[in-house]
Amino acid sequence: MIKYIDEYRDKNLVLKIADEIKxxxxxxxxFMEVCGGxxxxxxxxxxxxxxxxxxQLLSGPGCPVCVTDRRFIDTAIAFARLDDTxxxxxxxxxxxxxxxxxLDAERGKGHDIKIVYCILDALExxxxxxxxxxxxxxxxxxxxxxxxxxxMVNAINMGLENFYLHSSHKVMPPAMTALIDEGVKIxxxxxxxxxxxxxxxxxxxxxxxxYNLGCVISGFEPVDLMQAILMLTKQKESNKAKVEIQYxxxxxxxxxxxxxxxxxxxFEADDDWWRGLGVLKDxxxxxxxxxxxxxxxxxxxxxxxxxxxxxxxxxxxxxKGLKSPADCKLFGKACTPNDPVGACMVSxxxxxxxxxxxxx
Amino acid sequence: MPEKNSRILLGHGSGGKLTHELIDSLFVKHFNxxxxxxxxxxxxxxxxxxxxxxxxxxxVVDPIFFPGGDIGKLAVCGTVNDVAxxxxxxxxxxxxxxxxxxFPLQDLKRIVISMAEEAKMAGVSIVTGDTKVxxxxxxxxxxxxxxxxxxxxxxxxxxSEGKQVRAGDKVIINGSIGDHGMAIMSARNELKLSAPLISxxxxxxxxxxxxxxxxxxxxxxxxxTRGGLATVITELSTNKDYGINIYEERLLIDEGVRGxxxxxxxxxxxxxxxxxxxxxxxxxxxxxxxxxxQKNKFGKDARIIGEVVTDHPGRAWLQTVIGGNRIIDMxxxxxxxxxx
Numbered sequence: 275m276i277k278y279i280d281e282y283r284d285k286n287l288v289l290k291i292a293d294e295i296k297x298x299x300x301x302x303x304x305f306m307e308v309c310g311g312x313x314x315x316x317x318x319x320x321x322x323x324x325x326x327x328x329x330q331l332l333s334g335p336g337c338p339v340c341v342t343d344r345r346f347i348d349t350a351i352a353f354a355r356l357d358d359t360x361x362x363x364x365x366x367x368x369x370x371x372x373x374x375x376x377l378d379a380e381r382g383k384g385h386d387i388k389i390v391y392c393i394l395d396a397l398e399x400x401x402x403x404x405x406x407x408x409x410x411x412x413x414x415x416x417x418x419x420x421x422x423x424x425x426m427v428n429a430i431n432m433g434l435e436n437f438y439l440h441s442s443h444k445v446m447p448p449a450m451t452a453l454i455d456e457g458v459k460i461x462x463x464x465x466x467x468x469x470x471x472x473x474x475x476x477x478x479x480x481x482x483x484x485y486n487l488g489c490v491i492s493g494f495e496p497v498d499l500m501q502a503i504l505m506l507t508k509q510k511e512s513n514k515a516k517v518e519i520q521y522x523x524x525x526x527x528x529x530x531x532x533x534x535x536x537x538x539x540x541f542e543a544d545d546d547w548w549r550g551l552g553v554l555k556d557x558x559x560x561x562x563x564x565x566x567x568x569x570x571x572x573x574x575x576x577x578x579x580x581x582x583x584x585x586x587x588x589x590x591x592x593x594k595g596l597k598s599p600a601d602c603k604l605f606g607k608a609c610t611p612n613d614p615v616g617a618c619m620v621s622x623x624x625x626x627x628x629x630x631x632x633x634x
Numbered sequence: 635m636p637e638k639n640s641r642i643l644l645g646h647g648s649g650g651k652l653t654h655e656l657i658d659s660l661f662v663k664h665f666n667x668x669x670x671x672x673x674x675x676x677x678x679x680x681x682x683x684x685x686x687x688x689x690x691x692x693x694v695v696d697p698i699f700f701p702g703g704d705i706g707k708l709a710v711c712g713t714v715n716d717v718a719x720x721x722x723x724x725x726x727x728x729x730x731x732x733x734x735x736x737f738p739l740q741d742l743k744r745i746v747i748s749m750a751e752e753a754k755m756a757g758v759s760i761v762t763g764d765t766k767v768x769x770x771x772x773x774x775x776x777x778x779x780x781x782x783x784x785x786x787x788x789x790x791x792x793x794s795e796g797k798q799v800r801a802g803d804k805v806i807i808n809g810s811i812g813d814h815g816m817a818i819m820s821a822r823n824e825l826k827l828s829a830p831l832i833s834x835x836x837x838x839x840x841x842x843x844x845x846x847x848x849x850x851x852x853x854x855x856x857x858x859t860r861g862g863l864a865t866v867i868t869e870l871s872t873n874k875d876y877g878i879n880i881y882e883e884r885l886l887i888d889e890g891v892r893g894x895x896x897x898x899x900x901x902x903x904x905x906x907x908x909x910x911x912x913x914x915x916x917x918x919x920x921x922x923x924x925x926x927x928q929k930n931k932f933g934k935d936a937r938i939i940g941e942v943v944t945d946h947p948g949r950a951w952l953q954t955v956i957g958g959n960r961i962i963d964m965x966x967x968x969x970x971x972x973x974x
Contacts, residue, residue: 279896285883288956318901320958496956622899632960 282495309466310337310623393425474529550590647767687722702833706745721790756837796854804920815905836909848926851916
């Protein structure tokens with residue numbers, strides 16, 4: 275596996291692509307990545323230091339933890355406070371501040387909150403605790419939704435009657451077009467490779483046709499990202515906006531049809547709220563009626579406190595690429611990874627977290 | 635063995651008969667040294683009239699047995715290394731045990747023997763200790779606190795603070811990074827990974843005495859434990875009038891460790907080690923020190939990984955494998971809990 279990765283971290287190849295970008299770049303261009311994995315890799319490998327001054331990279335709303343509605347966290351906390359529940363969640367979510375608490379703080383008070391690495395672990399917990407309601411917090415984009423969908427189907431096949439999903443699953447394209455509609459000035463998208471391994475490429479077709487912006491579906495290694503930046507620069511310099519696949523070793527035009535079908539059976543599109551962007555039409559996924567009895571919000575009545583947003587935090591603007599983390603007066607001072615105010619500082623895929631860690 | 639004799643009981647920590655039996659049959663027997671044999675309230679120690687290095691560390695690692703070591707070996711190595719990297723010669727350790735009621739005596743015996751063996755290997759004596767037993771579920775199996783003292787000669791006084799570090803010095807490490815943290819991760823059942831990763835847990839005082847023997851110009855030493863190499867490098871550069879450059883391509887990372895880090899999203903520079911020392915040496919002595927280290931079994935992969943520079947004072951930079959530059963900072967966010 276490592277030998278396979280090394281080819282995509284080849285210094286000479288990276289520097290050659292960097293030279294090529296420098297050679298063809300004639301005007302200032304701003305490209306946005308909308309995937310937390312890209313944000314992290316770009317900062318970790320020091321990619322901005324290899325680009326000419328004309329090319330600027332922006333981080334968009336690509337970290338699922340970061341765009342998640344605070345009300346989602348508040349609701350999860352309310353579930354956690356019930357006597358007969360076990361909350362199961364990916365580790366990232368646990369430290370995200372809610373309106374007045376966090377799952378971490380609730381765990382400290384003795385409420386049963388378990389970190390799992392996969393929804394299948396949560397199913398096991400449900401099986402072992404038949405007298406408890408086990409709630410899985412489902413977040414993520416097109417890449418994680420199939421595993422949640424599979425989990426729901428498995429729960430039914432296992433005959434579990436105590437397993438629930440609290441879903442904040444989202445789809446990426448509505449956010450990408452919403453950003454442009456809001457007037458965010460960019461010259462192309464570095465699109466997430468793993469999303470397209472599931473969905474294929476057609477989800478981005480509107481972006482070149484309606485907005486005349488390029489979309490290059492990129493892998494996650496330095497050579498991938500440099501090549502994607504080169505492809506976007508070429509598109510812009512020759513004024514030809516299109517959807518292109520850089521990540522050809524993983525992405526097929528049609529995507530993973532089996533996964534798409536599974537997601538379609540379990541979820542349906544619904545309007546959803548994004549931090550910084552507000553409610554976007556058909557940008558979320560809710561459980562279909564057939565799975566409604568396993569939807570935590572529908573099945574488990576609970577009183578949720580009134581949602582309160584922090585003043586001073588500019589996560590919303592950062593997620594839109596309008597501001598950079600360094601513009602936030604809380605950044606690195608009142609808001610740090612150990613004591614985060616905004617969600618962008620919590621997840622290691624968040625723009626603020628990656629900036630603080632690798633750019634200081 | 636009947637159940638009541640095979641497990642730790644609350645009475646083993648009562649100070650009464652059971653406590654004394656446990657001390658005699660286990661601790662005194664295996665730690666075996668004249669200072670402990672006297673069983674005085676405080677050990678009386680012969681110490682040459684030097685400066686003394688004095689350190690303490692608590693160990694709560696989960697699981698208590700892992701590939702490459704166990705909580706006992708770790709408790710000896712960790713404290714021995716903290717004394718040794720200060721430029722001191724570790725001499726004596728104390729060991730305090732907090733044991734959960736019902737803990738198997740066999741496991742305790744295994745831990746104590748492992749501590750005795752490691753102490754013998756490191757040339758230190760465990761001369762005093764304490765045992766407490768707490769009710770079931772009030773602690774997780776066993777926690778160990780060790781305290782160590784060592785003597786320090788005058789020429790090494792400045793090593794622990796790094797007061798002599800200056801631009802041009804070379805940064806050296808004795809081998810691969812990230813082994814301990816990833817060995818612990820792989821040993822934890824919850825991840826269900828079976829890659830055979832082995833902790834680098836080792837007492838480095840032998841290696842360190844060879845380092846200080848090879849050069850009078852060792853300007854700084856620190857063991858890269860929790861927070862990994864990145865944390866040591868950040869500590870070394872913060873608020874200083876010099877900067878540090880580290881070259882990622884020179885770092886040695888075991889293939890299994892790298893694979894697991896990729897899989898779990900960890901940066902090996904931040905993953906804990908328990909047998910790695912970062913050494914800063916004057917440029918002219920750097921090769922001599924590396925060669926001396928390479929002769930020791932804990933230094934055979936020793937290498938220069940970076941240098942102290944006049945640029946970007948107060949900051950450490952990493953030149954990445956692809957030739958980009960980025961900052962090295964302290965571990966941000968979640969650490970792996972109970973790694974040591």
